[in-house]
Amino acid sequence: MQNWLTKQVSLNPERIALTVAEQSWTFKELQTAVIKIAGQLTTLAVTTNQRIAILAKNTAASYLTIMAVQQLGIQPVLLNFRLAKDELQRQLQDSHVEALLIDDELAVKLSEWADLPVKIYLLSEVRSTLSTPVKVITDFSESAVASIMYTSGTTGNPHGVLQTFKNHFYSAMGSALNLGLAEDDRWLCAVPLFHISGLSIMMRSLIYGMGVDLVGHFDDIAVTKRLTMEPITIMSVVPTMLKRLLPLVPMTGYNKKFRCFLLGGGPIDPTTLAQCEQQNIAVIQSYGMTETSSQIVALNFADARLKIGSVGKPLFPVQIRLANSEQGVGEIELQAPNLTVGYLNQASEFARKITPDGWYQTGDLGFIDEDGFLFIKGRRDDxxxxxxxxxxxxxxxxxxxxxxxxxxxxxxxxxxxxxxxxxxxxxxxxxxxxxxxxxxxxxxxxxxxxxxxxxxxxxxxxxxxxxxxxxxxxxxxx
Amino acid sequence: MQNWLTKQVSLNPERIALTVAEQSWTFKELQTAVIKIAGQLTTLAVTTNQRIAILAKNTAASYLTIMAVQQLGIQPVLLNFRLAKDELQRQLQDSHVEALLIDDELAVKLSEWADLPVKIYLLSEVRSTLSTPVKVITDFSESAVASIMYTSGTTGNPHGVLQTFKNHFYSAMGSALNLGLAEDDRWLCAVPLFHISGLSIMMRSLIYGMGVDLVGHFDDIAVTKRLTMEPITIMSVVPTMLKRLLPLVPMTGYNKKFRCFLLGGGPIDPTTLAQCEQQNIAVIQSYGMTETSSQIVALNFADARLKIGSVGKPLFPVQIRLANSEQGVGEIELQAPNLTVGYLNQASEFARKITPDGWYQTGDLGFIDEDGFLFIKGRRDDxxxxxxxxxxxxxxxxxxxxxxxxxxxxxxxxxxxxxxxxxxxxxxxxxxxxxxxxxxxxxxxxxxxxxxxxxxxxxxxxxxxxxxxxxxxxxxxx
Known part of the structure; x- marks a missing residue:
């Protein structure tokens, strides 16, 4: 398929692609800004490698830079800035990167990170460099790696998950086939860009031609104001965000176009869900992982209020089954076109998680009720x-x-x-x-x-x- | 991907899948009806072949039978009942089918067709046969052929276009990314099921989990009544249908949920489009062909009124270019995942239409204006x-x-x-x-x-x- 950014510029040049606080970019403006950064990275000669690591915050600079790296056909390695230094070092070495781009909001950590075995650039340095004219890639090839994220893993060593453009495409399609798709959809992103929950919003923006409202720091009052005053239709949340937002919902509700919260990142208690129902706030529970480039199972609008506690049914491109089921509970296994092609430099680690008949073992336990709804019971190892x-x-x-x-x-x-x-x-x-x-x-x-x-x-x-x-x-x- | 019908039954068992006149089927009921026919076809032993030919009308029986054939992993060859007998015979021979299923509404032609070199069954015969228990296919494999249609071609010999499940999937995605997707979408199909315009509605139904209103005979008054009284959101039309419907639009418009006409099958005059605008009826012009399993270029809502006469921009998965352009007009060439994998038994005929760098030559002439909108100028050979x-x-x-x-x-x-x-x-x-x-x-x-x-x-x-x-x-x- 054609480079998704190029495509959106040709399809919807004047549509708003990104809003951060008071500033907005149309797809055309976004492309201009992204290509400029791509040229700056080229000047800095960090683009001769296959991969570039990024310590991103939810800022315009980070957003544009991740895109710029992709536009050059280079794989962005998205690191978690909360990692300890030795963890960062292990991931930088595992991914063989030579350059690390750091959002200026993390500048305070620079001295601590100074001796990491890579060349470090603050995004402000990049953006004050002269921009070399560059050619962006013409195609987003299905099998090309669009992003790499290390799974935090609750035990053991992290793995660099290879997320291809195909993975992101099918993830976006599965979500659209569940939540629907409106021309004026606008997705609020307050979840981190270095997580699949955040990055998948950026990818959906490029596929749907959809606006993203990027929020740096989750401030419940500020977010409530945005959801009320701006025509935002969807927001991704984790349970703690939802719990903090609920008491603040205005009497008259959010803006009229608001459709739902997409809830990931763990189970939510029934009390909170009952409050949502009382306040007429649609919450779509979901289940997914870094290895599947976001959601693979989700509730739909019709079932959201009937199957409280369930994360829903496998989305259109996804199949799941339970293995070694005891009293109905078994390990969740899946097949999906959005399943990662593997772990970076750890092919055998990934192969170990694939059953002889080709299903991916998630390590999560669940059961499926008589109507086909999945309930998560926790990690197999727990x-x-x-x-x-x-x-x-x-x-x-x-x-x-x-x-x-x-x-x-x-x-x-x-x-x-x-x-x-x-x-x-x-x-x-x-x-x-x-x-x-x-x-x-x-x-x-x-x-x-x-x-x-x-x-x-x-x-x-x-x-x-x-x-x-x-x-x-x-x-x-x- | 999992068998789409099986998937929709698991996702949306109680959602309406098909309505024909006063009768409706939920996805669950549809599956039951389809599997019964699959079993009846099995009893008749017509299922030992790779392909079965169907002369379909827009009836529930034809709709269910096409699905039944697909559910068995057999390729339905959809023939045009308006063909002359020798044309039918050539297509039956070219596709090596041994059985031909004929909708009872075409029974009057039975005596004429009696000596075609195939076993002929009326659908009523099929449906009065005992049904053998059958296993439907578990997967709709991307590369498997979902349907075969002979291009009518304005000259020369018709080719059997192989339409894979992948072709249909990407076609449906391209359309959804342009028109959006609502949970309550319901598509009126008055275009023939044996054309890609009609069959693609059936395929979208299985992918989106969407209801189809199937109309047998295009009666402008009856269709107007359905568009007004039923919550139909989209209808596919050709220019003559639109021209006949426009004078009948009620003062209060169609039902509130009606979103648009999707217009294919040739250019429409500006007068008609101006009338649509006056009556506040959205018309999405489009361009596509049997070889691409439906639309590849379409206008979007925002541009529909600004670019009258244009068929729009290439949809998300599609790329086009103009070859041998003279004064801006050139032959339209394309690359798309919904492009057919080839012609049945005529690989070289298809290969001839592919350029050395891998673009498909449509044979249509067009030009692209400064904003990227395509205007069709007719057939190259004309x-x-x-x-x-x-x-x-x-x-x-x-x-x-x-x-x-x-x-x-x-x-x-x-x-x-x-x-x-x-x-x-x-x-x-x-x-x-x-x-x-x-x-x-x-x-x-x-x-x-x-x-x-x-x-x-x-x-x-x-x-x-x-x-x-x-x-x-x-x-x-x-």
Whole structure:
């Protein structure tokens, strides 16, 4: 297919492509700005490599730079700026990049990062360089790598996920076939561009010819104002964002064109969903991963209110099945044209996740109800068996999320002579823990064997750079 | 990808898939009906072949039968029932089919067709057969042939165009990215199922999960009533349909959800388009062909009123260019994932139409204006040169379509000693021709060398089964 940016400039030159605060770019203006940066990168001679690493923030400069790298046929390696230095170093080495572009909003970290084994450029440096005239690539070839992201992984070593243009195209098509597509769609992006949740919005913009409202820092009041005053139709959110936005929804609702929140990044509690329903706010729950270039399973509008707790059905291009299903719960396996072609330099690691008959093993557990709706039960590696019964930490945590004063909870299994394993809860909460009350609460909401045997108060939980609890570290604590 | 019908049954089992007059089928009911027919075809042992020919009318029986054949992984060969018997025979032989299914509405032709070299079954026979339990195919493989249609061709031998599932998928995506996609979209199909204009609606239904209103016979009053009373959002039309519908549009317009007419099958006059605008009826002009499984170029809503006469810009997956361009007009060449993989048993015929650098030569002439909009100028083989000037019959005919009492006109070139060729017009009109007046009219609207030198009154024009004028037969007359 033709270079998507070139194509949108020919199809919709005057349509708004990007808005950041008070500034907007039409597709034509976007192309001009992007090609200028491509020329600046060329002047800096960082474009002789196959890949360029970027530490992006949700700024116009980062957005345009990611596009500029793609326009040159170079693979952007999108790194997470919350990573520790040694993690960054490992990913830079694994991806064999020689240049690292850093958003100026991260300049404060420059001295810390100065001795990383790459040439470092601030985006402001790039943008003050003379721009060499360049030729952008004419085609976005299906098999070409459009982006690389390291999966944070809750255990073990991160893998560089190769996301091709084909992956992004089918991801965008699957989403459009579920959510529909309107000429005036405008998607608010407050999720990070270095995550697939954010980058996929940029890719959809290029495929749909759609405007993106890029928000740098998630400020619930500012976002509410944008959703109310601007004709934004969709916003991607994670549960914490949604919880913070809900109390602020104006009496008269958001702007008239607002269609829905697309919710990813984990389960949401029923109370929050009930509030959404009460306030007439459509929330489309979804499930996806870096390896599938965003959503693969989502609810549709009709079912969003009927199947609370489910992440929906596999989107049009996607097939899923459950493997090694016990009592209906099994590992989710999938086939989809948006599945990554593999991990960078770690082909065998990826091959290990493919079944002999060609299905990708997600490592997530789920069950599918009689109507075909998928419910996520957590990570396969987090499940444990107590007295012969499977315990899914997510389920226990989910039940306790309703407990008064509970801020966060993580459940893991601890070895036990009698039961094999027993559930233990790590809790962040206001005030002291009332163990008896916590136990009673558990008995009211869960089967007895699922109720934690120990409750441990902590000040913080070990997390990955993308905010996922590292249960393996908790298990080590025990 | 998974079998699209299976997929829609899992995604949208209770959504209406098909409506014919007063009867409707949900996707689940559609699947049940289709599988039953698949079983009946199996009982009749016509399913041992790779292909089955169908003479379809726009009836539920034909619609379900085409799907049933696809569900068995067999290629439906969709024939045009207006073909002469020897043409049918040639296509049946070319496609090596052994069985021909005939819609009961064509039963009157049975005796004429009785000795065609195939086993013939009326659909009512099929549907009164016991149904054998069958397994439908699990996947619609990208490269598998979903349908075969013979291009009518205005000259020469027809070719069986192989339309793969990939072709249909990208065609549907290109259309959705242009027209948008709404959950409640419902497409009225009054164009023939054996044409790509009709079959592509069926395919979009399976991809979008969209309802189709199938209309057997185009009755302008009945269609107006459906567009007014039913929540139909889109209707595919050819120019004559649009012209007949316009005077009947109710004062209050069609139903509120009606979005647009999708216009294909040739140019429309500016008067008709102006009427549409006056009545606030959106018309999306488009250009496509059997070889691309429907539209490849179309106007969008924003441009529909600004670029009257243009067929628009190449859709998202499509690229076009003009070859051998003279004064801006050249042959339209294209690259697209919805381009056919070739002609059945005539690989070399197809290869001949591919340029050395991989572009498909459409045989159509066009020009692209400064904003990138395509205007069609007619068939390459119809153009002729008079005194060194190119003459496009379409342009001359278009100008004369406004002449009072003009019913139809066809222009061809005739050999001339002085000019090389001169334009001659064949005209169907009310009353006698006023040659002087016709000439004056031409001089007012056309460059002098384009004005026909002869005007010949005829009662009928030679046409293909699909209604295209066969100019080569007119040339032979001269």
């Amino acid at each position: 499940m444990f068996i107590s007295g012969g019964e499977n315990i899914f930490p997510d389920e226990v945590e989910h039940a306790y999320s309703q407990y008064p004063g509970m801020y966060e909870i993580a459940v893991v299994g601890k070895s036990d002579n009698d039961w094999g394993m027993i559930p233990v809860a790590f809790i962040i909460s206001e005030g002291e823990l009332n163990i008896k009350d916590l136990y009673e609460f558990g008995r009211q909401h869960l089967a007895h064997y699922k109720v934690p045997v120990e409750f441990i108060k902590v000040d913080a939980l070990p997390k990955t750079a993308s905010g996922k609890v590292q249960r393996h570290k908790l298990r080590e604590l025990l | 153009m002729f040169i008079s005194g060194g000037e190119n003459i496009f019959p379409d342009e001359v005919e278009h100008a004369y379509s406004q002449y009072p009492g003009m019913y139809e006109i066809a222009v061809v070139g005739k050999s001339d000693n002085d000019w090389g060729m001169i334009p001659v017009a064949f005209i169907i009109s009310e009353g006698e021709l006023n040659i002087k007046d016709l000439y004056e009219f031409g001089r007012q609207h056309l460059a002098h060398y384009k004005v026909p030198v002869e005007f010949i009154k005829v009662d009928a024009l030679p046409k293909t089964a699909s209604g295209k004028v066969q100019r080569h037969k007119l040339r032979e007359l001269l």
